[in-house]
Amino acid sequence: MIKLIASDMDGTLLNNQMQVTKQTIKAIEKAQAAGVEFITATGRGIGHAMASLETAKIHVPMILLNGALVLDAHGETIFTVPIPREKAFEIMDVLEEEHIYYEIFTAKHVYSENQSVRIDFFSERVAELSPTMSQKRVIAQTSSMMTILPIDYVADMRKTVIENEEEILKIIAFDKHGPATLQTAETRINALGELAIAASEASNIEINHVNAQKGIAVARYAESMGITADEVMAIGDNFNDVSMLRYAGTSFAMGNAEPEVKKEAKYVTVTNEENGVAKAIEQILSE
Structure with a gap:
Protein backbone atom coordinates (compact mmCIF):
# COMPACT_ATOMS: atom_id res chain seq x y z
CA MET A 1 0.00 0.00 0.00
CA ILE A 2 1.30 3.44 -0.92
CA LYS A 3 1.73 5.73 2.10
CA LEU A 4 3.83 8.55 0.58
CA ILE A 5 3.77 10.19 -2.86
CA ALA A 6 6.77 12.32 -3.86
CA SER A 7 6.29 14.50 -6.93
CA ASP A 8 8.63 16.69 -8.91
CA MET A 9 7.22 20.13 -9.81
CA ASP A 10 8.42 21.60 -13.12
CA GLY A 11 7.31 19.43 -16.04
CA THR A 12 5.46 17.16 -13.62
CA LEU A 13 3.14 18.65 -11.00
CA LEU A 14 3.01 21.96 -12.90
CA ASN A 15 1.73 22.48 -16.43
CA ASN A 16 3.58 24.68 -18.90
CA GLN A 17 1.92 27.77 -17.39
CA MET A 18 3.54 26.80 -14.07
CA GLN A 19 0.16 25.98 -12.51
CA VAL A 20 -1.31 23.00 -10.68
CA THR A 21 -4.53 22.12 -12.45
CA LYS A 22 -7.85 21.60 -10.65
CA GLN A 23 -7.86 17.93 -11.61
CA THR A 24 -4.42 17.44 -10.06
CA ILE A 25 -5.42 19.29 -6.89
CA LYS A 26 -8.47 17.02 -6.53
CA ALA A 27 -6.33 13.91 -7.01
CA ILE A 28 -3.89 15.05 -4.31
CA GLU A 29 -6.76 15.78 -1.93
CA LYS A 30 -8.25 12.37 -2.66
CA ALA A 31 -4.94 10.68 -1.84
CA GLN A 32 -4.59 12.67 1.38
CA ALA A 33 -8.15 11.73 2.38
CA ALA A 34 -7.14 8.10 1.90
CA GLY A 35 -4.27 8.58 4.37
CA VAL A 36 -1.50 9.01 1.79
CA GLU A 37 1.01 11.76 2.50
CA PHE A 38 2.10 14.02 -0.37
CA ILE A 39 5.48 15.75 -0.63
CA THR A 40 6.97 17.83 -3.42
CA ALA A 41 10.56 17.18 -4.51
CA THR A 42 11.96 19.97 -6.63
CA GLY A 43 15.13 21.71 -7.69
CA ARG A 44 13.43 25.01 -6.85
CA GLY A 45 14.14 27.11 -3.78
CA ILE A 46 11.44 27.91 -1.25
CA GLY A 47 10.28 31.19 -2.81
CA HIS A 48 9.93 29.69 -6.27
CA ALA A 49 8.19 26.55 -4.99
CA MET A 50 5.78 28.38 -2.70
CA ALA A 51 4.72 30.76 -5.47
CA SER A 52 3.04 27.93 -7.39
CA LEU A 53 1.87 25.88 -4.40
CA GLU A 54 0.26 28.80 -2.58
CA THR A 55 -1.83 29.63 -5.63
CA ALA A 56 -3.09 26.05 -5.64
CA LYS A 57 -3.57 26.14 -1.84
CA ILE A 58 -1.32 23.11 -1.45
CA HIS A 59 0.39 23.02 1.95
CA VAL A 60 2.67 19.98 2.16
CA PRO A 61 6.22 19.08 3.19
CA MET A 62 8.78 20.10 0.57
CA ILE A 63 12.09 18.70 -0.61
CA LEU A 64 13.82 21.71 -2.14
CA LEU A 65 16.99 22.35 -4.12
CA ASN A 66 17.21 18.67 -5.15
CA GLY A 67 17.35 17.55 -1.52
CA ALA A 68 19.64 20.21 -0.05
CA LEU A 69 16.77 21.65 2.01
CA VAL A 70 13.77 19.79 3.44
CA LEU A 71 10.87 21.54 5.16
CA ASP A 72 7.82 20.25 6.97
CA ALA A 73 4.27 21.32 6.07
CA HIS A 74 4.62 24.37 8.36
CA GLY A 75 7.77 25.58 6.60
CA GLU A 76 10.13 24.55 9.40
CA THR A 77 13.53 23.18 8.39
CA ILE A 78 14.02 19.46 8.89
CA PHE A 79 17.57 19.35 7.52
CA THR A 80 19.98 21.01 5.06
CA VAL A 81 22.88 19.60 3.01
CA PRO A 82 25.08 22.55 1.92
CA ILE A 83 28.03 22.67 -0.44
CA PRO A 84 31.12 23.69 1.60
CA VAL A 210 26.73 14.54 -3.19
CA ASN A 211 24.27 13.81 -0.35
CA ALA A 212 21.76 16.39 -1.61
CA GLN A 213 19.75 14.28 -4.02
CA LYS A 214 16.00 13.81 -4.29
CA GLY A 215 16.22 10.05 -3.73
CA ILE A 216 18.30 10.44 -0.55
CA ALA A 217 15.96 13.15 0.77
CA VAL A 218 12.82 11.10 0.05
CA ALA A 219 14.41 8.10 1.77
CA ARG A 220 15.35 10.13 4.86
CA TYR A 221 11.89 11.66 5.07
CA ALA A 222 10.13 8.32 4.57
CA GLU A 223 12.27 6.62 7.21
CA SER A 224 11.48 9.40 9.68
CA MET A 225 7.79 8.60 9.15
CA GLY A 226 8.28 4.85 9.48
CA ILE A 227 7.57 4.36 5.77
CA THR A 228 9.50 1.83 3.67
CA ALA A 229 10.62 2.24 0.05
CA ASP A 230 7.92 -0.21 -1.09
CA GLU A 231 5.32 2.18 0.35
CA VAL A 232 6.64 5.18 -1.60
CA MET A 233 5.50 6.39 -5.02
CA ALA A 234 7.63 8.89 -6.98
CA ILE A 235 6.76 10.89 -10.08
CA GLY A 236 9.20 12.87 -12.24
CA ASP A 237 10.26 13.89 -15.71
CA ASN A 238 13.97 14.66 -15.77
CA PHE A 239 17.41 13.55 -14.74
CA ASN A 240 17.37 15.13 -11.29
CA ASP A 241 14.36 12.88 -10.55
CA VAL A 242 16.13 9.61 -11.35
CA SER A 243 17.45 8.98 -7.83
CA MET A 244 13.95 9.07 -6.32
CA LEU A 245 12.45 7.03 -9.18
CA ARG A 246 15.04 4.35 -8.42
CA TYR A 247 14.38 4.51 -4.67
CA ALA A 248 10.58 4.33 -4.73
CA GLY A 249 8.79 1.01 -4.88
CA THR A 250 6.34 2.52 -7.35
CA SER A 251 7.61 5.04 -9.90
CA PHE A 252 6.04 7.02 -12.73
CA ALA A 253 7.75 9.00 -15.48
CA MET A 254 5.74 11.71 -17.16
CA GLY A 255 4.72 11.37 -20.80
CA ASN A 256 6.92 14.41 -21.48
CA ALA A 257 9.91 12.88 -19.64
CA GLU A 258 13.27 12.37 -21.27
CA PRO A 259 13.48 8.89 -22.91
CA GLU A 260 16.29 7.83 -20.56
CA VAL A 261 14.19 8.87 -17.54
CA LYS A 262 11.23 6.80 -18.75
CA LYS A 263 13.50 3.76 -18.71
CA GLU A 264 14.13 4.31 -14.98
CA ALA A 265 10.41 4.26 -14.04
CA LYS A 266 8.06 1.30 -13.68
CA TYR A 267 5.20 3.18 -15.33
CA VAL A 268 4.73 6.07 -17.74
CA THR A 269 1.77 8.41 -17.31
CA VAL A 270 0.56 11.15 -19.70
CA THR A 271 2.19 14.58 -19.97
CA ASN A 272 2.10 17.48 -17.54
CA GLU A 273 -0.28 19.24 -19.94
CA GLU A 274 -2.63 16.24 -19.69
CA ASN A 275 -2.76 16.00 -15.87
CA GLY A 276 -0.20 13.21 -15.72
CA VAL A 277 0.24 13.41 -11.94
CA ALA A 278 -3.52 13.17 -11.41
CA LYS A 279 -3.72 10.16 -13.73
CA ALA A 280 -0.88 8.41 -11.88
CA ILE A 281 -2.46 9.06 -8.46
CA GLU A 282 -5.86 7.85 -9.67
CA GLN A 283 -4.28 4.69 -11.09
CA ILE A 284 -2.60 3.85 -7.80
CA LEU A 285 -5.65 4.63 -5.68
CA SER A 286 -7.83 2.44 -7.91
CA GLU A 287 -5.42 -0.46 -7.42
Missing part, protein backbone atom coordinates in the same frame (compact mmCIF):
# COMPACT_ATOMS: atom_id res chain seq x y z
CA ARG A 85 31.67 27.39 0.89
CA GLU A 86 35.21 27.12 -0.48
CA LYS A 87 34.15 24.34 -2.85
CA ALA A 88 31.14 26.40 -3.94
CA PHE A 89 33.49 29.27 -4.78
CA GLU A 90 35.65 26.88 -6.82
CA ILE A 91 32.56 25.84 -8.78
CA MET A 92 31.73 29.48 -9.41
CA ASP A 93 35.30 30.06 -10.64
CA VAL A 94 34.96 27.24 -13.18
CA LEU A 95 31.63 28.53 -14.52
CA GLU A 96 33.01 32.03 -14.90
CA GLU A 97 36.10 30.74 -16.68
CA GLU A 98 33.83 28.82 -19.08
CA HIS A 99 31.65 31.96 -19.57
CA ILE A 100 28.49 30.21 -18.34
CA TYR A 101 25.68 32.08 -16.58
CA TYR A 102 24.76 30.72 -13.14
CA GLU A 103 22.72 31.43 -10.02
CA ILE A 104 23.24 30.34 -6.42
CA PHE A 105 20.61 29.23 -3.93
CA THR A 106 20.62 29.62 -0.17
CA ALA A 107 17.79 28.65 2.17
CA LYS A 108 15.96 31.94 1.64
CA HIS A 109 17.45 33.53 -1.48
CA VAL A 110 18.36 33.04 -5.11
CA TYR A 111 21.23 35.27 -6.21
CA SER A 112 22.36 36.40 -9.65
CA GLU A 113 24.82 38.97 -10.93
CA ASN A 114 23.32 39.43 -14.41
CA GLN A 115 19.64 40.31 -14.89
CA SER A 116 19.75 40.77 -18.67
CA VAL A 117 21.17 37.30 -19.32
CA ARG A 118 18.50 35.73 -17.13
CA ILE A 119 15.69 37.53 -18.95
CA ASP A 120 17.10 36.57 -22.36
CA PHE A 121 17.38 32.92 -21.33
CA PHE A 122 13.82 32.68 -20.03
CA SER A 123 12.33 34.45 -23.05
CA GLU A 124 14.05 31.95 -25.35
CA ARG A 125 12.77 29.11 -23.16
CA VAL A 126 9.18 30.39 -23.37
CA ALA A 127 9.43 30.71 -27.15
CA GLU A 128 10.80 27.18 -27.38
CA LEU A 129 7.94 25.71 -25.34
CA SER A 130 5.30 27.60 -27.33
CA PRO A 131 6.67 28.07 -30.88
CA THR A 132 3.38 29.48 -32.21
CA MET A 133 3.24 32.20 -29.55
CA SER A 134 3.60 35.78 -30.76
CA GLN A 135 6.57 37.86 -29.66
CA LYS A 136 4.24 40.05 -27.62
CA ARG A 137 2.91 36.99 -25.77
CA VAL A 138 6.45 35.69 -25.25
CA ILE A 139 7.39 38.96 -23.57
CA ALA A 140 4.25 38.87 -21.40
CA GLN A 141 4.82 35.23 -20.43
CA THR A 142 8.47 35.91 -19.61
CA SER A 143 7.44 38.86 -17.43
CA SER A 144 4.97 36.58 -15.62
CA MET A 145 7.67 33.97 -15.03
CA MET A 146 10.02 36.59 -13.64
CA THR A 147 7.29 37.54 -11.13
CA ILE A 148 6.65 33.93 -10.15
CA LEU A 149 10.36 33.15 -9.89
CA PRO A 150 11.79 36.07 -7.87
CA ILE A 151 15.53 36.57 -7.59
CA ASP A 152 17.95 38.91 -5.84
CA TYR A 153 20.39 40.66 -8.18
CA VAL A 154 23.64 41.53 -6.44
CA ALA A 155 27.00 42.92 -7.51
CA ASP A 156 29.05 40.18 -5.84
CA MET A 157 27.50 36.84 -4.83
CA ARG A 158 30.55 35.66 -2.92
CA LYS A 159 30.62 38.79 -0.79
CA THR A 160 26.85 38.62 -0.23
CA VAL A 161 26.77 35.07 1.15
CA ILE A 162 29.78 35.75 3.37
CA GLU A 163 28.26 38.93 4.80
CA ASN A 164 24.86 37.24 5.31
CA GLU A 165 26.50 34.09 6.76
CA GLU A 166 24.44 31.93 4.41
CA GLU A 167 25.00 28.32 3.33
CA ILE A 168 25.17 27.72 -0.43
CA LEU A 169 22.76 24.85 -1.05
CA LYS A 170 22.70 24.67 -4.84
CA ILE A 171 24.29 26.23 -7.91
CA ILE A 172 22.49 26.12 -11.25
CA ALA A 173 24.15 26.95 -14.56
CA PHE A 174 22.31 27.75 -17.80
CA ASP A 175 23.36 27.77 -21.43
CA LYS A 176 21.04 27.72 -24.44
CA HIS A 177 23.47 25.48 -26.33
CA GLY A 178 23.00 22.79 -23.68
CA PRO A 179 25.44 19.87 -23.29
CA ALA A 180 27.61 21.14 -26.13
CA THR A 181 28.68 24.05 -23.91
CA LEU A 182 28.00 22.68 -20.43
CA GLN A 183 29.91 19.39 -20.75
CA THR A 184 33.39 20.85 -20.26
CA ALA A 185 32.32 22.77 -17.16
CA GLU A 186 30.53 19.71 -15.80
CA THR A 187 33.65 17.57 -16.23
CA ARG A 188 35.81 20.14 -14.43
CA ILE A 189 33.31 20.57 -11.61
CA ASN A 190 32.84 16.84 -11.18
CA ALA A 191 36.60 16.53 -10.67
CA LEU A 192 36.31 18.66 -7.53
CA GLY A 193 34.70 15.65 -5.81
CA GLU A 194 31.78 14.99 -3.44
CA LEU A 195 29.26 16.70 -5.70
CA ALA A 196 26.05 15.59 -7.38
CA ILE A 197 25.49 17.05 -10.85
CA ALA A 198 22.12 16.60 -12.52
CA ALA A 199 19.83 18.49 -14.89
CA SER A 200 16.20 19.52 -14.89
CA GLU A 201 16.39 20.18 -18.65
CA ALA A 202 18.98 19.95 -21.43
CA SER A 203 20.00 23.60 -21.10
CA ASN A 204 21.16 23.48 -17.47
CA ILE A 205 23.20 21.65 -14.88
CA GLU A 206 22.34 21.67 -11.18
CA ILE A 207 25.16 21.23 -8.70
CA ASN A 208 24.66 20.02 -5.12
CA HIS A 209 26.56 18.26 -2.39
Whole structure:
Protein backbone atom coordinates (compact mmCIF):
# COMPACT_ATOMS: atom_id res chain seq x y z
CA MET A 1 0.00 0.00 0.00
CA ILE A 2 1.30 3.44 -0.92
CA LYS A 3 1.73 5.73 2.10
CA LEU A 4 3.83 8.55 0.58
CA ILE A 5 3.77 10.19 -2.86
CA ALA A 6 6.77 12.32 -3.86
CA SER A 7 6.29 14.50 -6.93
CA ASP A 8 8.63 16.69 -8.91
CA MET A 9 7.22 20.13 -9.81
CA ASP A 10 8.42 21.60 -13.12
CA GLY A 11 7.31 19.43 -16.04
CA THR A 12 5.46 17.16 -13.62
CA LEU A 13 3.14 18.65 -11.00
CA LEU A 14 3.01 21.96 -12.90
CA ASN A 15 1.73 22.48 -16.43
CA ASN A 16 3.58 24.68 -18.90
CA GLN A 17 1.92 27.77 -17.39
CA MET A 18 3.54 26.80 -14.07
CA GLN A 19 0.16 25.98 -12.51
CA VAL A 20 -1.31 23.00 -10.68
CA THR A 21 -4.53 22.12 -12.45
CA LYS A 22 -7.85 21.60 -10.65
CA GLN A 23 -7.86 17.93 -11.61
CA THR A 24 -4.42 17.44 -10.06
CA ILE A 25 -5.42 19.29 -6.89
CA LYS A 26 -8.47 17.02 -6.53
CA ALA A 27 -6.33 13.91 -7.01
CA ILE A 28 -3.89 15.05 -4.31
CA GLU A 29 -6.76 15.78 -1.93
CA LYS A 30 -8.25 12.37 -2.66
CA ALA A 31 -4.94 10.68 -1.84
CA GLN A 32 -4.59 12.67 1.38
CA ALA A 33 -8.15 11.73 2.38
CA ALA A 34 -7.14 8.10 1.90
CA GLY A 35 -4.27 8.58 4.37
CA VAL A 36 -1.50 9.01 1.79
CA GLU A 37 1.01 11.76 2.50
CA PHE A 38 2.10 14.02 -0.37
CA ILE A 39 5.48 15.75 -0.63
CA THR A 40 6.97 17.83 -3.42
CA ALA A 41 10.56 17.18 -4.51
CA THR A 42 11.96 19.97 -6.63
CA GLY A 43 15.13 21.71 -7.69
CA ARG A 44 13.43 25.01 -6.85
CA GLY A 45 14.14 27.11 -3.78
CA ILE A 46 11.44 27.91 -1.25
CA GLY A 47 10.28 31.19 -2.81
CA HIS A 48 9.93 29.69 -6.27
CA ALA A 49 8.19 26.55 -4.99
CA MET A 50 5.78 28.38 -2.70
CA ALA A 51 4.72 30.76 -5.47
CA SER A 52 3.04 27.93 -7.39
CA LEU A 53 1.87 25.88 -4.40
CA GLU A 54 0.26 28.80 -2.58
CA THR A 55 -1.83 29.63 -5.63
CA ALA A 56 -3.09 26.05 -5.64
CA LYS A 57 -3.57 26.14 -1.84
CA ILE A 58 -1.32 23.11 -1.45
CA HIS A 59 0.39 23.02 1.95
CA VAL A 60 2.67 19.98 2.16
CA PRO A 61 6.22 19.08 3.19
CA MET A 62 8.78 20.10 0.57
CA ILE A 63 12.09 18.70 -0.61
CA LEU A 64 13.82 21.71 -2.14
CA LEU A 65 16.99 22.35 -4.12
CA ASN A 66 17.21 18.67 -5.15
CA GLY A 67 17.35 17.55 -1.52
CA ALA A 68 19.64 20.21 -0.05
CA LEU A 69 16.77 21.65 2.01
CA VAL A 70 13.77 19.79 3.44
CA LEU A 71 10.87 21.54 5.16
CA ASP A 72 7.82 20.25 6.97
CA ALA A 73 4.27 21.32 6.07
CA HIS A 74 4.62 24.37 8.36
CA GLY A 75 7.77 25.58 6.60
CA GLU A 76 10.13 24.55 9.40
CA THR A 77 13.53 23.18 8.39
CA ILE A 78 14.02 19.46 8.89
CA PHE A 79 17.57 19.35 7.52
CA THR A 80 19.98 21.01 5.06
CA VAL A 81 22.88 19.60 3.01
CA PRO A 82 25.08 22.55 1.92
CA ILE A 83 28.03 22.67 -0.44
CA PRO A 84 31.12 23.69 1.60
CA ARG A 85 31.67 27.39 0.89
CA GLU A 86 35.21 27.12 -0.48
CA LYS A 87 34.15 24.34 -2.85
CA ALA A 88 31.14 26.40 -3.94
CA PHE A 89 33.49 29.27 -4.78
CA GLU A 90 35.65 26.88 -6.82
CA ILE A 91 32.56 25.84 -8.78
CA MET A 92 31.73 29.48 -9.41
CA ASP A 93 35.30 30.06 -10.64
CA VAL A 94 34.96 27.24 -13.18
CA LEU A 95 31.63 28.53 -14.52
CA GLU A 96 33.01 32.03 -14.90
CA GLU A 97 36.10 30.74 -16.68
CA GLU A 98 33.83 28.82 -19.08
CA HIS A 99 31.65 31.96 -19.57
CA ILE A 100 28.49 30.21 -18.34
CA TYR A 101 25.68 32.08 -16.58
CA TYR A 102 24.76 30.72 -13.14
CA GLU A 103 22.72 31.43 -10.02
CA ILE A 104 23.24 30.34 -6.42
CA PHE A 105 20.61 29.23 -3.93
CA THR A 106 20.62 29.62 -0.17
CA ALA A 107 17.79 28.65 2.17
CA LYS A 108 15.96 31.94 1.64
CA HIS A 109 17.45 33.53 -1.48
CA VAL A 110 18.36 33.04 -5.11
CA TYR A 111 21.23 35.27 -6.21
CA SER A 112 22.36 36.40 -9.65
CA GLU A 113 24.82 38.97 -10.93
CA ASN A 114 23.32 39.43 -14.41
CA GLN A 115 19.64 40.31 -14.89
CA SER A 116 19.75 40.77 -18.67
CA VAL A 117 21.17 37.30 -19.32
CA ARG A 118 18.50 35.73 -17.13
CA ILE A 119 15.69 37.53 -18.95
CA ASP A 120 17.10 36.57 -22.36
CA PHE A 121 17.38 32.92 -21.33
CA PHE A 122 13.82 32.68 -20.03
CA SER A 123 12.33 34.45 -23.05
CA GLU A 124 14.05 31.95 -25.35
CA ARG A 125 12.77 29.11 -23.16
CA VAL A 126 9.18 30.39 -23.37
CA ALA A 127 9.43 30.71 -27.15
CA GLU A 128 10.80 27.18 -27.38
CA LEU A 129 7.94 25.71 -25.34
CA SER A 130 5.30 27.60 -27.33
CA PRO A 131 6.67 28.07 -30.88
CA THR A 132 3.38 29.48 -32.21
CA MET A 133 3.24 32.20 -29.55
CA SER A 134 3.60 35.78 -30.76
CA GLN A 135 6.57 37.86 -29.66
CA LYS A 136 4.24 40.05 -27.62
CA ARG A 137 2.91 36.99 -25.77
CA VAL A 138 6.45 35.69 -25.25
CA ILE A 139 7.39 38.96 -23.57
CA ALA A 140 4.25 38.87 -21.40
CA GLN A 141 4.82 35.23 -20.43
CA THR A 142 8.47 35.91 -19.61
CA SER A 143 7.44 38.86 -17.43
CA SER A 144 4.97 36.58 -15.62
CA MET A 145 7.67 33.97 -15.03
CA MET A 146 10.02 36.59 -13.64
CA THR A 147 7.29 37.54 -11.13
CA ILE A 148 6.65 33.93 -10.15
CA LEU A 149 10.36 33.15 -9.89
CA PRO A 150 11.79 36.07 -7.87
CA ILE A 151 15.53 36.57 -7.59
CA ASP A 152 17.95 38.91 -5.84
CA TYR A 153 20.39 40.66 -8.18
CA VAL A 154 23.64 41.53 -6.44
CA ALA A 155 27.00 42.92 -7.51
CA ASP A 156 29.05 40.18 -5.84
CA MET A 157 27.50 36.84 -4.83
CA ARG A 158 30.55 35.66 -2.92
CA LYS A 159 30.62 38.79 -0.79
CA THR A 160 26.85 38.62 -0.23
CA VAL A 161 26.77 35.07 1.15
CA ILE A 162 29.78 35.75 3.37
CA GLU A 163 28.26 38.93 4.80
CA ASN A 164 24.86 37.24 5.31
CA GLU A 165 26.50 34.09 6.76
CA GLU A 166 24.44 31.93 4.41
CA GLU A 167 25.00 28.32 3.33
CA ILE A 168 25.17 27.72 -0.43
CA LEU A 169 22.76 24.85 -1.05
CA LYS A 170 22.70 24.67 -4.84
CA ILE A 171 24.29 26.23 -7.91
CA ILE A 172 22.49 26.12 -11.25
CA ALA A 173 24.15 26.95 -14.56
CA PHE A 174 22.31 27.75 -17.80
CA ASP A 175 23.36 27.77 -21.43
CA LYS A 176 21.04 27.72 -24.44
CA HIS A 177 23.47 25.48 -26.33
CA GLY A 178 23.00 22.79 -23.68
CA PRO A 179 25.44 19.87 -23.29
CA ALA A 180 27.61 21.14 -26.13
CA THR A 181 28.68 24.05 -23.91
CA LEU A 182 28.00 22.68 -20.43
CA GLN A 183 29.91 19.39 -20.75
CA THR A 184 33.39 20.85 -20.26
CA ALA A 185 32.32 22.77 -17.16
CA GLU A 186 30.53 19.71 -15.80
CA THR A 187 33.65 17.57 -16.23
CA ARG A 188 35.81 20.14 -14.43
CA ILE A 189 33.31 20.57 -11.61
CA ASN A 190 32.84 16.84 -11.18
CA ALA A 191 36.60 16.53 -10.67
CA LEU A 192 36.31 18.66 -7.53
CA GLY A 193 34.70 15.65 -5.81
CA GLU A 194 31.78 14.99 -3.44
CA LEU A 195 29.26 16.70 -5.70
CA ALA A 196 26.05 15.59 -7.38
CA ILE A 197 25.49 17.05 -10.85
CA ALA A 198 22.12 16.60 -12.52
CA ALA A 199 19.83 18.49 -14.89
CA SER A 200 16.20 19.52 -14.89
CA GLU A 201 16.39 20.18 -18.65
CA ALA A 202 18.98 19.95 -21.43
CA SER A 203 20.00 23.60 -21.10
CA ASN A 204 21.16 23.48 -17.47
CA ILE A 205 23.20 21.65 -14.88
CA GLU A 206 22.34 21.67 -11.18
CA ILE A 207 25.16 21.23 -8.70
CA ASN A 208 24.66 20.02 -5.12
CA HIS A 209 26.56 18.26 -2.39
CA VAL A 210 26.73 14.54 -3.19
CA ASN A 211 24.27 13.81 -0.35
CA ALA A 212 21.76 16.39 -1.61
CA GLN A 213 19.75 14.28 -4.02
CA LYS A 214 16.00 13.81 -4.29
CA GLY A 215 16.22 10.05 -3.73
CA ILE A 216 18.30 10.44 -0.55
CA ALA A 217 15.96 13.15 0.77
CA VAL A 218 12.82 11.10 0.05
CA ALA A 219 14.41 8.10 1.77
CA ARG A 220 15.35 10.13 4.86
CA TYR A 221 11.89 11.66 5.07
CA ALA A 222 10.13 8.32 4.57
CA GLU A 223 12.27 6.62 7.21
CA SER A 224 11.48 9.40 9.68
CA MET A 225 7.79 8.60 9.15
CA GLY A 226 8.28 4.85 9.48
CA ILE A 227 7.57 4.36 5.77
CA THR A 228 9.50 1.83 3.67
CA ALA A 229 10.62 2.24 0.05
CA ASP A 230 7.92 -0.21 -1.09
CA GLU A 231 5.32 2.18 0.35
CA VAL A 232 6.64 5.18 -1.60
CA MET A 233 5.50 6.39 -5.02
CA ALA A 234 7.63 8.89 -6.98
CA ILE A 235 6.76 10.89 -10.08
CA GLY A 236 9.20 12.87 -12.24
CA ASP A 237 10.26 13.89 -15.71
CA ASN A 238 13.97 14.66 -15.77
CA PHE A 239 17.41 13.55 -14.74
CA ASN A 240 17.37 15.13 -11.29
CA ASP A 241 14.36 12.88 -10.55
CA VAL A 242 16.13 9.61 -11.35
CA SER A 243 17.45 8.98 -7.83
CA MET A 244 13.95 9.07 -6.32
CA LEU A 245 12.45 7.03 -9.18
CA ARG A 246 15.04 4.35 -8.42
CA TYR A 247 14.38 4.51 -4.67
CA ALA A 248 10.58 4.33 -4.73
CA GLY A 249 8.79 1.01 -4.88
CA THR A 250 6.34 2.52 -7.35
CA SER A 251 7.61 5.04 -9.90
CA PHE A 252 6.04 7.02 -12.73
CA ALA A 253 7.75 9.00 -15.48
CA MET A 254 5.74 11.71 -17.16
CA GLY A 255 4.72 11.37 -20.80
CA ASN A 256 6.92 14.41 -21.48
CA ALA A 257 9.91 12.88 -19.64
CA GLU A 258 13.27 12.37 -21.27
CA PRO A 259 13.48 8.89 -22.91
CA GLU A 260 16.29 7.83 -20.56
CA VAL A 261 14.19 8.87 -17.54
CA LYS A 262 11.23 6.80 -18.75
CA LYS A 263 13.50 3.76 -18.71
CA GLU A 264 14.13 4.31 -14.98
CA ALA A 265 10.41 4.26 -14.04
CA LYS A 266 8.06 1.30 -13.68
CA TYR A 267 5.20 3.18 -15.33
CA VAL A 268 4.73 6.07 -17.74
CA THR A 269 1.77 8.41 -17.31
CA VAL A 270 0.56 11.15 -19.70
CA THR A 271 2.19 14.58 -19.97
CA ASN A 272 2.10 17.48 -17.54
CA GLU A 273 -0.28 19.24 -19.94
CA GLU A 274 -2.63 16.24 -19.69
CA ASN A 275 -2.76 16.00 -15.87
CA GLY A 276 -0.20 13.21 -15.72
CA VAL A 277 0.24 13.41 -11.94
CA ALA A 278 -3.52 13.17 -11.41
CA LYS A 279 -3.72 10.16 -13.73
CA ALA A 280 -0.88 8.41 -11.88
CA ILE A 281 -2.46 9.06 -8.46
CA GLU A 282 -5.86 7.85 -9.67
CA GLN A 283 -4.28 4.69 -11.09
CA ILE A 284 -2.60 3.85 -7.80
CA LEU A 285 -5.65 4.63 -5.68
CA SER A 286 -7.83 2.44 -7.91
CA GLU A 287 -5.42 -0.46 -7.42
